[in-house]
Amino acid sequence: MKKNPDLSILLLTAILLLTGTIMIFSASSPTCAMLEDFNNDQYYYLKRHLTNVFLGIGAFILAYKLDPKKLEKYSPLCYLGALLMLIMVLLPGIGIVAKGARRWLGFGSFTFQPAEFAKALFVIFLAEFLAKTGDKIKNIKYFLKITGLTILLMILIEAEPDLGTALSIAGILIIMLYISGANIKYILSICALGVIGICVLLITGHSYRINRMKAFLNPWQDAQDTGYHVCQSLIAVGSGGVTGVGFGDSRQKFFYLPEQHTDFIFAVISEELGFVGSFMIVMLFILILYKGFKTASETNDSFLRLLAVGSASMIAFQAFMNIGVVIGIVPCTGIPLPFLSYGGSSLITTMFLMGLLFNVSKYCSRHGRGWELGSDDEEFDSGYDDEQDDEVPDNIQNDAKKESKNYEDKNNITKSDLDEYTETPEKT
Amino acid sequence: MYKEKISVLYFMIIAGFMLLICRLWYLQFYERNEFIKLADDNTIRHIPMPAERGLVFSSDGEILVKNSIYFKASLLSIEVENISDTLDKISTVIPLSVKEIGYIKKKMSEYTLDPVIIKDMLDYGTFCRLAEIKAECPGLLLEVQPVRDYPFGVSACHVLGYDGPVSEEEVNNPDNDYSVGDFNGKDGVEKEYDERLRGKKGSANVRVNAAGRLIDAVGVDFPIPGDSVFLTIDSTLQLAAEKALRETIKELELKNGESSGGAAVVLNAKTGAVLAMASYPVYDPNKFARGISQKDYDDLINNKANPLLNRPIHGAYPCASTFKIITSSAALQEGLAGEHDHYYCKGFYDLQGHVFNCFVTSGHGWISFEEALAYSCDVVYYEIASRFKIEKFLKYIADFGIGSKTGIDLPGENSGHLPSEQWKIKTYGEPWYPGDTVNLSIGQGFVEVTPLQVARFTMAVANGGYLYRPYIVDRIESAFGNEVEKVKPHLERRLSIDERFLAAVRRGMRGAVSYGSGRAADCEYAEVAGKTGTAENFPTPENPKGLNHTWFTSFAPYGDPEIVATVLLEKSGGYGGELSAKIAKKIYDAKFK
Incomplete structure (x- = not known):
């Protein structure tokens, strides 16, 4: 069948992209203006972020235009591509080292983080694998196969080291396994294994992790050293109060907060915009999750469904972990906040995942009865549906129509859907 | 089947996000005053503004103790470009002995952040002449130096007492509002009535970044000059x-x-x-x-x-x-x-x-x-x-x-x-x-x-x-x-x-x-x-x-x-x-x- 995409996804993307741009500027400009490292240029990060935004929009359009059929077909390549990049980044002389971690590939001023791209590639691969496996995932053989492949990626990522990304991938694996009906006992077993693995890492791995754990349990005990990040972050969030200190007036961004435009940007947002602002940001991520899960529940194709769940979950999981660190309920792991943290690879990956979600939304039957939440939101949703006809350019609509043809036979459109969308003439 | 799982998962994740919102509410509503105070402690520095010490009069209206202004010239080692040239220029105004120059050079070579004092108790004329050459001498620091003045000299010295720099113990005693470099009375009326004569220090409140550099001014608490003490002494x-x-x-x-x-x-x-x-x-x-x-x-x-x-x-x-x-x-x-x-x-x-x-x-x-x-x-x-x-x-x-x-x-x-x-x-x-x-x-x-x-x-x-x-x-x-x-x-x-x-x-x-x-x-x-x-x-x-x-x-x-x-x-x-x-x-x- 052929559908118009859910424009509210586009709207959410636009809001978050705009918010991110403004807040990255606000968080980074005063310190950039002060430091000679940045040529005292207050627009230093803004300029670079705008470049990332254009690349991100490109990634969004690419993901939106991809033919899901082809995506499904080439998904093993996604896995292999991710694997290759992650191996390359570990090779001395190829991977670029910064801040004590070998995370970047590239040349000159153009660098990217393969681990970030691996998140998106892994979502595609996992969706295809689980869709293809279907109910056989209950079989331990398939379960172990996909778990093994995931752990391989995680080990490579952790070797950089980048525990945050590795955890994100693990989180998505568990969510996707659950959705595709894997045995709950198996899932709980790998969760337990994961906890043991983290404990082993804590004891044997880098000493900074033990300190981070201590700092998480009681940041104020050593507020000047190990607990510094968390304490300064809590001070920023707390001092924002209900309405915030005012946009641009953060005090904590003046070198008190570490990574104030990347991992801790949410602290600056909370400080400047208060609970009102931080609540809105959390709500935006809840809405992305809602859109993703709603889209998933409204599509009958299991690959598309898993793609939607995976994309939305990947974004929401990272948001949860990042905000959790900032407000001190998750130990420090170094996960960026999608859309809002400065960082090209992260933004491109996020935009690509949103593009995928937007893409999938073309193929879903609206007002699916199986999705309880759908009925609650009927009016809101249809409101956007009414507008979208005027707004979406013809060429996109035509593209969408062309691509969706391949999926018509796979989608069982109910009678009620047909009644609703009479403008879709093609039907079996 | 999958729709049910999606619902379950959705609500589980939403519950997680609700946890975030509760925590945000706790931090930004219940605990906000505590954190605002911490943020102020973090960023606001109080630069002390000394209060003028009170005067002492005799019963017939003579000023027994007053304050005079002198000036102090010092060098900031990090800003001085050429120490010999600078000292040559300065010695055209203040005659410096070879021994003094040697001492200053030795001090300067230690690269301390504290200014190295060239000479203090300079009069206004010397101060003006130094101010003229200040532009040619980077790192030359001219400061006002308030000095307690006893115009009657030795007269009534035991009654009036004298003041001097506060001791380390006095600075460390939390009951006192002293900081290093403050003066207090050491004997006589100066000591007995120190609290009244001292006045209340003011402060210029500025916001600084984590490196201690100034961002902007927040306000000024003006100092309150010390009280004047009138003695029964005729x-x-x-x-x-x-x-x-x-x-x-x-x-x-x-x-x-x-x-x-x-x-x-x-x-x-x-x-x-x-x-x-x-x-x-x-x-x-x-x-x-x-x-x-x-x-x-x-x-x-x-x-x-x-x-x-x-x-x-x-x-x-x-x-x-x-x-x-x-x-x-x-x-x-x-x-x-x-x-x-x-x-x-x-x-x-x-x-x-x-x-x-x-x-x-x-x-x-x-x-x-x-x-x-x-x-x-x-x-x-x-x-x-x-x-x-x-x-x-x-x-x-x-x-x-x-x-x-x-x-x-x-x-x-x-x-x-x-x-x-x-x-x-x-x-x-x-x-x-x-x-x-x-x-x-x-x-x-x-x-x-x-x-x-x-x-x-x-x-x-x-x-x-x-x-x-x-x-x-x-x-x-x-x-x-x-x-x-x-x-x-x-x-x-x-x-x-x-x-x-x-x-x-x-x-x-x-x-x-x-x-x-x-x-x-x-x-x-x-x-x-x-x-x-x-x-x-x-x-x-x-x-x-x-x-x-x-x-x-x-x-x-x-x-x-x-x-x-x-x-x-x-x-x-x-x-x-x-x-x-x-x-x-x-x-x-x-x-x-």
Whole structure:
């Protein structure tokens, strides 16, 4: 069948992209203006972020235009591509080292983080694998196969080291396994294994992790050293109060907060915009999750469904972990906040995942009865549906129509859907 | 099936996000004030703005202590480009010796963040000339240097005290609001009234980043200048007392060939206000205020005459014959002597085989009670004392304020010493002998007093028995001129002596000046009444010749006493009537002329 995409996804993307741009500027400009490292240029990060935004929009359009059929077909390549990049980044002389971690590939001023791209590639691969496996995932053989492949990626990522990304991938694996009906006992077993693995890492791995754990349990005990990040972050969030200190007036961004435009940007947002602002940001991520899960529940194709769940979950999981660190309920792991943290690879990956979600939304039957939440939101949703006809350019609509043809036979459109969308003439 | 799983998963994740929202609400609503305070502590620095220290005035309006502005030139090593060139340029304005240049260069090579001081206490002219070359000398730092100024120099130095940089312990004491580089009073009024004189420091509040660099200004808490303190000191009397004391002691030192010291106290006879308080030798508080050199300080500390001692309140001396004022009053009150009694002085007194001599060894012959005081006949008092029970006698002595601090508002007061039977047993392992009482009656033996204590009981005798607490500060005004606090005279107690007996004692004291031992104090402008005293000393390492201390305590006019003047000369030799009484006369001349 052929559908118009859910424009509210586009709207959410636009809001978050705009918010991110403004807040990255606000968080980074005063310190950039002060430091000679940045040529005292207050627009230093803004300029670079705008470049990332254009690349991100490109990634969004690419993901939106991809033919899901082809995506499904080439998904093993996604896995292999991710694997290759992650191996390359570990090779001395190829991977670029910064801040004590070998995370970047590239040349000159153009660098990217393969681990970030691996998140998106892994979502595609996992969706295809689980869709293809279907109910056989209950079989331990398939379960172990996909778990093994995931752990391989995680080990490579952790070797950089980048525990945050590795955890994100693990989180998505568990969510996707659950959705595709894997045995709950198996899932709980790998969760337990994961906890043991983290404990082993804590004891044997880098000493900074033990300190981070201590700092998480009681940041104020050593507020000047190990607990510094968390304490300064809590001070920023707390001092924002209900309405915030005012946009641009953060005090904590003046070198008190570490990574104030990347991992801790949410602290600056909370400080400047208060609970009102931080609540809105959390709500935006809840809405992305809602859109993703709603889209998933409204599509009958299991690959598309898993793609939607995976994309939305990947974004929401990272948001949860990042905000959790900032407000001190998750130990420090170094996960960026999608859309809002400065960082090209992260933004491109996020935009690509949103593009995928937007893409999938073309193929879903609206007002699916199986999705309880759908009925609650009927009016809101249809409101956007009414507008979208005027707004979406013809060429996109035509593209969408062309691509969706391949999926018509796979989608069982109910009678009620047909009644609703009479403008879709093609039907079996 | 999958729709159900999606719902379950969705609600689980939403629950997670709700946790975030609850935590945000907790941080940003319930705990927000705590975090706002922490954020302020984080970012707001208070740059102290010093408060101007209060002024000190005499009662007749002379400025005794003020603040002067000087300037300080220093170099910031991180900003100086070429140290030799810079010093060459600076030495065209301030002549620098080779040694000084060497010292500065050595200090500069240590690359400290603290400025290296080139020279301080620069005057305004030098400051202006330095300011002209400042542009050519990067790193040259010119600062205002407020300095405590004592325009009268050594005058009243012991009363005023001096101020100096706060010590490390004072900075570390959390009760104090001191920071390094602050000054506080170290002695005298400067110390006693430090809290009032200090004012309240202000601060320029600025927001800084984590590296401590300024972001913007938040506001200013202006400093509150210290209060002005008005002393009861009368500058005329003070200067007169100092001059008389200085001249006499210099003469004595020349004559005796050893250092000496002295004290003079003038009280308002009706209130206890201190009109003059002089001590000799003196020191210059300006030296402390300008940063005293080690040599000058050592000279002060090692000086045997101890110039830092404020003798009127810090020094304790044998009371000598001025004590007879107390003995007379107590004996009259107890009925052990009558004001019309007559005694026979044969030059000595025999107390159960122990002979006590009168200072006039030939004896005074027949002598009345009044004359005994006037001529200071010892034998009469030996006789009276032998009738006294010591407990009773000591009670009277304590009533006159011997052995207890007067409570004057100056630091470090000495309480003197009042012996007792228990004290003697404890100290000497001997009981109190009748001979001790006899000795005590003429102020010899174990009793020790400060000149201020003597002046105080003289005041009480003069004014009809009212023992006021001596005080030095008359009122305190805020820097803006409105009166903050007026000190009222404080009556400690009424002496337990009837006025008629006190009148008899006053008659004796008048006799001492008009025909007796204190004739040297006879002043043509007012009727003076007084009592001489001569403390005989045994030779000691400090006083190898065993020279006498001499006293004179007095009041005037006799009919309606206005002021009390007490003088003590250490190791003067001679007798009180000749030396100390002359100083008192000069004070009365200055007062009543």
